[in-house]
Amino acid sequence: MINLLDNLNEKQREAVIKTEGPVMAIAGAGSGKTSVLTTRIAYLIFEKNVHYENILAITFTNKAANEMKYRVHHTTGINTSQMWISTFHSMCAKILREHIEFLGYKRSFQIIDDDDVTQLIKGILKKSGYDVKIYNPKVVKSYVLKLKFNYDLLEDIEEPFKSVVKSTFKKYQDSLFDNNLLDFEDLLVLTIKLLETNHELRKFYSKKFQYILVDEFQDTNNVQYKLISLLVGEKNNLFIVGDEDQSIYAFRGANIENINKFKRDYPDFHLVLLEENYRSTNTILDAANQIIKNNSKRVPKTLFSNLGKGSKITHFKGVTARDEVEFVALKILELIRKGYKYNDFAILYRANSTSRMFEEVFMQKQIPYRIYGNTSFFKRREIKDFTAYLRLIVNMDDAYSFMRVITTPKRGIGAVTLDKLINFAAEEGLDLMDAIDRASEILGKSVCTKLADFKNLIIDFRIKLDELSFNDFVDYILNESGYAKSLENDDKGMVRYENLLEFKTILSENEQIYSDLTKEDILVYLLEDISLKSEESQKEIKDGVTLMTLHSAKGLEFRVVFLVTMEMGMFPLNRSMQSKKDFEEERRLMYVGVTRAKELLFLTNANVRQTYGETSQNQDSCFIKEISNNLLNVKGYYEYIDKPYKEVNFFSNKTLNKAKKDNLRNYKKNNLNKGDKVTHTKFGTGLVISITGDNCIIAFSHPYGIKKLLKDHPAITKN
DNA sequence: TGAGCGTACGCCCCG
DNA sequence: CGTACGCTCA
Numbered sequence: 001m002i003n004l005l006d007n008l009n010e011k012q013r014e015a016v017i018k019t020e021g022p023v024m025a026i027a028g029a030g031s032g033k034t035s036v037l038t039t040r041i042a043y044l045i046f047e048k049n050v051h052y053e054n055i056l057a058i059t060f061t062n063k064a065a066n067e068m069k070y071r072v073h074h075t076t077g078i079n080t081s082q083m084w085i086s087t088f089h090s091m092c093a094k095i096l097r098e099h100i101e102f103l104g105y106k107r108s109f110q111i112i113d114d115d116d117v118t119q120l121i122k123g124i125l126k127k128s129g130y131d132v133k134i135y136n137p138k139v140v141k142s143y144v145l146k147l148k149f150n151y152d153l154l155e156d157i158e159e160p161f162k163s164v165v166k167s168t169f170k171k172y173q174d175s176l177f178d179n180n181l182l183d184f185e186d187l188l189v190l191t192i193k194l195l196e197t198n199h200e201l202r203k204f205y206s207k208k209f210q211y212i213l214v215d216e217f218q219d220t221n222n223v224q225y226k227l228i229s230l231l232v233g234e235k236n237n238l239f240i241v242g243d244e245d246q247s248i249y250a251f252r253g254a255n256i257e258n259i260n261k262f263k264r265d266y267p268d269f270h271l272v273l274l275e276e277n278y279r280s281t282n283t284i285l286d287a288a289n290q291i292i293k294n295n296s297k298r299v300p301k302t303l304f305s306n307l308g309k310g311s312k313i314t315h316f317k318g319v320t321a322r323d324e325v326e327f328v329a330l331k332i333l334e335l336i337r338k339g340y341k342y343n344d345f346a347i348l349y350r351a352n353s354t355s356r357m358f359e360e361v362f363m364q365k366q367i368p369y370r371i372y373g374n375t376s377f378f379k380r381r382e383i384k385d386f387t388a389y390l391r392l393i394v395n396m397d398d399a400y401s402f403m404r405v406i407t408t409p410k411r412g413i414g415a416v417t418l419d420k421l422i423n424f425a426a427e428e429g430l431d432l433m434d435a436i437d438r439a440s441e442i443l444g445k446s447v448c449t450k451l452a453d454f455k456n457l458i459i460d461f462r463i464k465l466d467e468l469s470f471n472d473f474v475d476y477i478l479n480e481s482g483y484a485k486s487l488e489n490d491d492k493g494m495v496r497y498e499n500l501l502e503f504k505t506i507l508s509e510n511e512q513i514y515s516d517l518t519k520e521d522i523l524v525y526l527l528e529d530i531s532l533k534s535e536e537s538q539k540e541i542k543d544g545v546t547l548m549t550l551h552s553a554k555g556l557e558f559r560v561v562f563l564v565t566m567e568m569g570m571f572p573l574n575r576s577m578q579s580k581k582d583f584e585e586e587r588r589l590m591y592v593g594v595t596r597a598k599e600l601l602f603l604t605n606a607n608v609r610q611t612y613g614e615t616s617q618n619q620d621s622c623f624i625k626e627i628s629n630n631l632l633n634v635k636g637y638y639e640y641i642d643k644p645y646k647e648v649n650f651f652s653n654k655t656l657n658k659a660k661k662d663n664l665r666n667y668k669k670n671n672l673n674k675g676d677k678v679t680h681t682k683f684g685t686g687l688v689i690s691i692t693g694d695n696c697i698i699a700f701s702h703p704y705g706i707k708k709l710l711k712d713h714p715a716i717t718k719n
Numbered sequence: 720t721g722a723g724c725g726t727a728c729g730c731c732c733c734g
Numbered sequence: 735c736g737t738a739c740g741c742t743c744a
Contacts, residue, residue, distance in 0.1 A: 248732080412720070
């Protein structure tokens with residue numbers, strides 16, 4: 001066998017062979033952390049004769065888990081589908097699927113996503129008679145979810161929200177339990193509950209997982225930390241890898257303090273520092289270092305590599321957002337001619353919605369691409385409709401799916417009928433399906449028939465699940481439910497139907513993979529997969545430009561990276577600029593983005609862009625200014641801004657004229673002075689407190705308060 | 720009951 | 735600019 005350690009440097013080797021006891025590896029960006037993790041797993045198996053079933057590796061994203069599985073398989077030849085290499089959430093799902101009956105749930109529980117949670121909470125609020133305009137379901141949801149991790153936080157909420165949240169929390173929990181549903185928080189919380197209340201089980205798992213590895217440790221939250229503590233056995237063979245500079249998930253509860261907690265809880269830990277970077281040129285690393293050093297409260301760390309200086313970083317500023325996108329597209333085509341592959345490129349943005357502009361232009365220019373994120377296959381309406389059918393078939397208690405399915409497609413059963421049915425079911429202590437049998441006690445004859453027809457339809461589907469092949473089963477549901485027919489009147493119907501056929505393929509694939517399970521179990525596993533991997537794109541493109549958020553780019557690397565929409569308000573986001581904590585997280589996000597690039601890095605933005613259908617003008621992102629000029633090559637807007645237009649050859653006259661008009665429109669002078677009273681289209685009346693450069697500070701009345709704005713912004717008018 | 724239309728509102732990142 | 739929701743009318 002080839003020596004596993006041959007390709008590692010001294011520090012990396014140390015991180016691999018120190019297999020016993022707690023180990024903390026601080027791994028800078030690009031320091032070969034994934035190699036260390038995979039080699040360590042291989043080393044445990046081959047050198048320490050540890051059985052692969054006794055290893056647990058936890059990653060943060062599905063993508064990272066897949067990558068690790070692939071690499072472990074590559075180095076060890078082991079069939080990694082049997083190994084516990086997974087995200088926290090899928091690990092929990094796996095444990096709960098086996099043992100959740102101990103907590104009173106049924107094994108066929110279904111996992112719901114964030115949108116479902118919002119809908120459920122909204123429904124509860126409405127039913128309780130709360131005005132959802134005042135008690136925004138999303139706000140209530142965020143409180144409710146926080147309470148799941150720590151109920152004491154209820155005391156921090158102020159009235160009248162406090163009582164609303166309190167009652168909604170209770171009702172929400174009950175409704176999840178009654179419907180046999182779990183949200184993402186439940187996956188963690190219930191696993192902890194299971195391990196804490198069932199000592200046999202805890203003993204079993206902590207004995208089973210003799211070696212635990214946790215990737216991206218800086219992004220774990222308190223609950224995940226607790227979960228790890230419960231699983232770690234007596235020998236404390238816990239290996240964690242992290243980098244505080246890449247902590248970008250505080251918004252969902254990640255707690256950097258966990259690093260200190262680890263130091264306290266495992267005082268005899270061994271520390272390894274991985275600082276040498278194997279990814280990027282020194283120009284890129286210098287820029288990254290210059291940016292991140294502006295953050296307070298960090299252990300100073302400087303990345304270096306021996307990959308040479310490399311090319312300068314390009315800052316391109318377009319006149320409009322369209323120009324920005326065109327530049328990226330043309331630059332990609334230019335580099336393709338020089339021998340780069342589409343796979344070498346990544347376009348990274350702060351918000352998923354940015355992808356649309358790129359999609360348009362890439363389609364037009366026939367640049368192959370793949371988008372990771374939001375508009376994922378499994379979040380499409382038709383797919384959610386169809387999975388609701390499947391969920392109801394395996395889990396008839398699921399009132400949530402029931403409500404979706406019974407009105408999709410419309411079958412003459414409306415809100416009034418359903419309200420009556422729900423109330424009746426609640427009064428009589430029945431579930432909805434049983435309530436249908438007694439519906440004649442409260443409802444007219446014709447609706448009762450419709451309800452009974454619906455119930456029979458679902459029961460029939462349940463029977464057909466065992467009788468038909470999955471392929472036929474899908475067709476059967478689509479036709480018999482009337483869903484296929486309802487698509488005929490939908491102008492996107494064709495696309496939706498094709499998406500559903502795609503789904504058919506996925507089902508058939510699973511039929512082969514899990515051939516030893518019952519059809520029902522296959523369906524349960526499949527639905528679980530869908531909930532946990534909702535971010536996965538539907539089809540793989542062999543060679544294509546990657547479009548993704550900065551968040552999902554963590555852990556990945558590309559030869560050429562474009563960081564786009566580099567403007568104040570876009571990145572860093574407006575909302576983050578209120579608090580230092582949030583702002584520094586944005587900076588870490590920038591650091592993550594920059595360090596994804598191996599050879600070439602482009603920072604792009606535009607002078608004007610459309611947001612919410614309005615033209616807005618933002619300054620360059622402050623993060624660009626944190627990079628010293630000698631590393632930057634500035635192109636676009638700044639080059640020609642003072643020159644006659646004919647000298648500019650990059651832009652078409654059309655875009656230029658439009659931009660010119662936009663510019664003129666934007667450049668109307670408000671002529672503000674300190675002490676002026678103004679009216680803002682959004683914030684109402686205010687008083688100008690001060691003026692500095694292009695900006696001014698205006699005090700608006702409650703709830704807007706003091707804002708820093710562009711003094712000539714069209715939204716402002718002098719009174 | 721539900722199709723069709725007009726209005727309001729959105730503010731982000733993930734499993 | 736989009737979409738989601740609510741209101742009106744058939």
